[in-house]
Amino acid sequence: MTMAVQGTGVSRGIAIGKVHIARRHQLEISQRAIRNELVEQEVMRFRKAVADARAELREVRDRIPPSTPAEVLEFIDAHALMLEDGALTEPPAQAIRDLECNAEWALQVHRNRLAAVFDDMDDPYLASRIDDVDQVISRIQRHLMDETDAEGERHENYRGIVLVADDLAPADLTLLYHNGLAGLVTEFGGPLSHTAILARSLKIPAAMGVHHARQLFLEDEQVLVDGGRGIVIADANRTVQSHYRARLRAIRKHQRHLDRLKDEEAVTRCGTRIMLEANLDLPADLELVGGCGAEGIGLYRTEYLFLNRPEPPSEDEQYESYVEIINSMHGRPVTIRTMDLGADKPLPGRSQRGDIPVNPAMGLRAIRLCLNDHSLFIPQLRAIVRAASAGPVRLMIPMVSTAQELFQVKNLLKLTIRDLKREGHEVPERMPIGAMIEVPAAAIAAGTIAKYVDFLSIGTNDLIQYTLAIDRIDDQVSYLYDPLHPSILRLLQMTIEAGANADKEVSMCGEMAGDPRYTRLLLGMGLRDFSMHPGGILEVKQVVKATHLDEIQPYIRRIMRATNPLRISTLVREMNSL
Ligand code: PEP
Ligand code: MG
Numbered sequence: 113m114t115m116a117v118q119g120t121g122v123s124r125g126i127a128i129g130k131v132h133i134a135r136r137h138q139l140e141i142s143q144r145a146i147r148n149e150l151v152e153q154e155v156m157r158f159r160k161a162v163a164d165a166r167a168e169l170r171e172v173r174d175r176i177p178p179s180t181p182a183e184v185l186e187f188i189d190a191h192a193l194m195l196e197d198g199a200l201t202e203p204p205a206q207a208i209r210d211l212e213c214n215a216e217w218a219l220q221v222h223r224n225r226l227a228a229v230f231d232d233m234d235d236p237y238l239a240s241r242i243d244d245v246d247q248v249i250s251r252i253q254r255h256l257m258d259e260t261d262a263e264g265e266r267h268e269n270y271r272g273i274v275l276v277a278d279d280l281a282p283a284d285l286t287l288l289y290h291n292g293l294a295g296l297v298t299e300f301g302g303p304l305s306h307t308a309i310l311a312r313s314l315k316i317p318a319a320m321g322v323h324h325a326r327q328l329f330l331e332d333e334q335v336l337v338d339g340g341r342g343i344v345i346a347d348a349n350r351t352v353q354s355h356y357r358a359r360l361r362a363i364r365k366h367q368r369h370l371d372r373l374k375d376e377e378a379v380t381r382c383g384t385r386i387m388l389e390a391n392l393d394l395p396a397d398l399e400l401v402g403g404c405g406a407e408g409i410g411l412y413r414t415e416y417l418f419l420n421r422p423e424p425p426s427e428d429e430q431y432e433s434y435v436e437i438i439n440s441m442h443g444r445p446v447t448i449r450t451m452d453l454g455a456d457k458p459l460p461g462r463s464q465r466g467d468i469p470v471n472p473a474m475g476l477r478a479i480r481l482c483l484n485d486h487s488l489f490i491p492q493l494r495a496i497v498r499a500a501s502a503g504p505v506r507l508m509i510p511m512v513s514t515a516q517e518l519f520q521v522k523n524l525l526k527l528t529i530r531d532l533k534r535e536g537h538e539v540p541e542r543m544p545i546g547a548m549i550e551v552p553a554a555a556i557a558a559g560t561i562a563k564y565v566d567f568l569s570i571g572t573n574d575l576i577q578y579t580l581a582i583d584r585i586d587d588q589v590s591y592l593y594d595p596l597h598p599s600i601l602r603l604l605q606m607t608i609e610a611g612a613n614a615d616k617e618v619s620m621c622g623e624m625a626g627d628p629r630y631t632r633l634l635l636g637m638g639l640r641d642f643s644m645h646p647g648g649i650l651e652v653k654q655v656v657k658a659t660h661l662d663e664i665q666p667y668i669r670r671i672m673r674a675t676n677p678l679r680i681s682t683l684v685r686e687m688n689s690l
Contacts, residue, residue, distance in 0.1 A: 114349045119322030120590065121342035122303040123311035124647075126360055127295025128336050129274040131329045131346075143217040151212055155205050158215035161255035166195045168251070172423065187244075191422075194248045216256050223249050247422035254421070270294070274335050276325050282306040282457055283419035286394060289314045295337040297344050299325050302590030304573045304623060306456050311339075312626075313393050313400070313645040319344055321587035370650035374405040378653045380635065381660040388653055389447075389643040391621055395433055398440050400646040405653075408445040410569065410643020411508070411621035412437060414492065415451040418459060427491035434499035445504040447546070447569070447621075447643070448496050450489070452478040452510040456585050459488075473583065478511035483520055493528045500540040508569060512547040512554050518564045521545070550574035550622070555603035558610035568611050569643070572622025576600055595624045596680045601637075601672065608638045619643055631655040632687055636668035655688075663690055 146154045169192045173185070194200050203225075207218035223245065230242035271292035279300045285293075285307050296318040301307055303320070311318040317339030322328075329335060329346055336345045336356060345352060378386040389410030390401040401409065417425050417433060425433070438446050453459045454477025482489035496507055509521055522545070529539050547564075549555050550571030562568055572595060577584040579599055582592045594600070611618030619641035624630050626644025628651045634642070635656065642652060667687035674680045 114345060114347050114352055115328070116343055116345045116352075117322055117325065117328055119297070119319040119325075119342040119344065120303055120587065121318075121338065121340045122301075122305075122308035122320045123296075123316055123318040124340040125315060125317035126336065126338055126356055126363070127274055127317040128334070128356075129272045129294035131276050131331055131333050131335055132270070132273045133326050133329070133331050134275055134277040134280075144214045146208070146212050146214055148212060151209055154208050154215055157256070158205055158208060158218070158252075159201075161215065161252050162195060162201050164255040165248070165251045166192065168255075169195065172426065188423075190244060191248050191251075194244065195252075200245070200248065216253060219249060219252060219256070251422045274337055276329050278326060280307050282310050282416070285310050285314070285316070286416060287420060289316065289394075290396070295335075295339070297322050297325050297329075297335075297337060299323055300587050301585055302587045302593065304577065304584035304590070304593060307585075309573070309623060309645065310393055312647060313391065313397055315400070315647055321590065370654065373650050373653050373657070374403075376405075376653070376657070378407075378656045380656055381658065382662060384635075384640070384661060386635070386656045387619070387641040388649050388656070389445075389619070389621075389641070390646045390649060391626075391643055392437065395437060397646065398437065402440070404646040404649040406444075406646060406649055408447070409437065409441060410447050410619055410641065412446060412448050413452065414449060415453045415457050418451055418453060419457060424459070424488060424491070427495045430492060430495035431498050434495060434505075435502045438499060438503040438505060441503065443503060445506055447506040447508050448499075449508040449510055449548070450479065450482055450492055450496075453488075454478060454481050473577065479509050479517050479521065480511065483517065486524070489524065490528060493525055494532060497525070497528055497532055497539055497543065498537055500543045501538040505540070506544045506546055506567065508546045508548060510548045510571070511551060511574070512549075512561060513551045514553070515557070515560050515564055518545075518547060518561065522564070548621075549607045550578070552579045552603060555607050558607040559613065562610050562614035562616045565616065567617040567619065568607060570604065570607055570618065570620040570622060570625075572600075572604075572620065572624040575603060575622065576624075579603060594677060595627075595630060596633075596684060597677060598675050598680065601680070604634075605637055605672065612638060617641060626652060628652050628655045629684070629688065632659050632664050633668070633671065633684055635659055635661060636664045636671075636687075 169188060173188050204215065204218040204222045207221055208215055211218065226245055227242050230239050233239040269291060270288050272294050274295040274297060275288060275293060276297045278298065280296065280298055293316055296311055296316055298320045299322060301320040308318065308320060317337045319337055319339060319342040322344055325344065333346055336348050378388045380386065387407055389408040390404060390406035391411040392398065392401055392409050393413050394416055417430060434448060454475060455473040476484055496505065499505060509518065512518060532539050544566035546567035546569055547554065547561050548569050548571045549558055552575065554561055555575060558568060573584060576593060576595060580592055580597060582589040608618050618639065620634065620639055621643040625642040626648030631652050632655060644652065664687050667683055671680055671683045674683065
């Protein structure tokens with residue numbers, strides 16, 4: 113019998129696939145039986161992964177710049193020693209033989225045993241050393257994942273799979289994307305969570321907030337995910353199937369129509385040129401950016417380079433990644449945002465402080481983390497400055513809340529440029545610096561902040577989260593998320609005006625910029641530069657091209673005067689239908 117369940121649609125598109133139910137933190141590692149005659153081969157695979165992890169660590173050690181603080185070297189040495197230690201590497205080999213299971217599972221079983229021992233330790237410092245064990249183990253796991261197992265299968269093949277999970281971290285979604293995931297259903301999470309944003313940019317149809325999904329759907333059953341409407345359907349009958357086939361045809365037709373706009377300029381009917389740029393989460397999305405006619409990258413979320421790995425990428429690795437992106441844009445500007453780690457994108461191995469729960473979205477996140485830990489920040493600044501010789505780069509700072517933070521960044525940047533010059537590196541003559549306006553305090557003080565930067569970029573995802581006090585990953589309060597809330601409109605207006613008064617460019621790179629329902633409103637408020645997930649560019653361009661700024665001005669005045677959210681949304685709808 114057909115069963116349909118409703119959640120929140122967070123990433124449009126229709127996925128049809130088989131359900132795989134995941135439990136939190138168990139996504140990557142599952143147990144599989146290994147046939148008796150293949151057990152020794154599996155042990156060999158495990159030993160090879162350990163050897164590869166050792167070699168990798170030696171290489172990291174050799175590539176470390178001489179200026180690296182001694183603690184970092186000690187840290188790497190400690191990990192290398194663990195990889196030499198039979199106490200870590202022998203029990204999993206034995207478990208593969210005893211349990212006749214895959215190496216990943218055997219290693220995880222051993223990890224859990226060790227974690228129990230560390231948990232029992234009274235000394236909090238010693239207990240926290242499980243973090244080191246975890247980092248070493250995930251290094252081995254990563255090497256195992258690059259291999260095929262003894263049964264000759266790539267064990268993480270998600271092609272044709274709709275993952276049904278309680279929740280999913282952005283880092284996990286990036287892994288699953290590379291393994292071919294067809295669709296995503298989660299019990300928790302809202303449309304502004306980084307996982308939802310990532311699903312949109314990776315074009316993975318997704319529904320979130322589908323409560324009790326793991327009880328409602330069965331492993332391996334065929335489901336259909338309507339990621340636009342947030343509906344998940346199991347056992348679809350013929351009527352439903354033909355409805356969705358027709359919808360798929362309509363979506364494809366609409367896309368073909370939009371594709372024709374790809375090479376056209378984004379100009380309003382009254383002749384105002386609008387800049388439409390793409391947000392980039394993973395270098396793997398560069399193909400999507402190329403395919404949508406983006407005029408630049410208005411936000412590159414560099415933090416994804418730091419996830420799913422035990423140690424941060426080296427300066428050289430970051431440099432190479434940035435240069436690849438800059439080269440692929442062929443002279444169009446690339447806005448590199450310094451890492452926004454913390455909150456739902458924690459730095460691997462960093463655990464929460466103490467026993468008292470803290471709110472990570474308000475804690476050591478983004479620029480706060482960077483200013484607190486120069487060993488993370490300086491290699492990134494060096495890599496960005498070096499890469500900026502390859503093409504036009506704009507440096508963007510996330511979560512700025514005071515001008516003081518910008519002074520510190522500029523000072524560090526000055527010292528970085530001085531060091532790079534002394535070392536004989538090429539440095540760009542000019543690299544514009546911008547501040548993200550995503551904390552209400554920054555929007556209110558946008559006039560002051562604008563004095564110290566070359567551009568402002570409005571991050572509506574966080575600006576709405578912090579202004580309306582709604583956690584962007586909590587589906588229970590996502591009904592309160594409202595870009596048209598009068599307070600949000602005031603903050604947007606203040607920021608756009610502050611930029612205009614200081615003669616500084618203002619762009620928007622939050623999700624609001626990619627939602628065609630808000631394009632006219634933002635144009636009418638004076639926004640001229642929009643950056644969004646690549647899939648949104650052509651739809652927004654279509655609205656831009658159909659808009660005459662003089663025609664919408666009377667509506668904008670009424671919208672900005674209105675105080676009732678319902679009245680505002682009615683006026684926006686009327687303006688959109690002009
Ligand atoms: C934002 O907050 O609007 C933004 C673009 O940054 P992120 O979504 O990465 O927090
Ligand atoms: Mg943000």
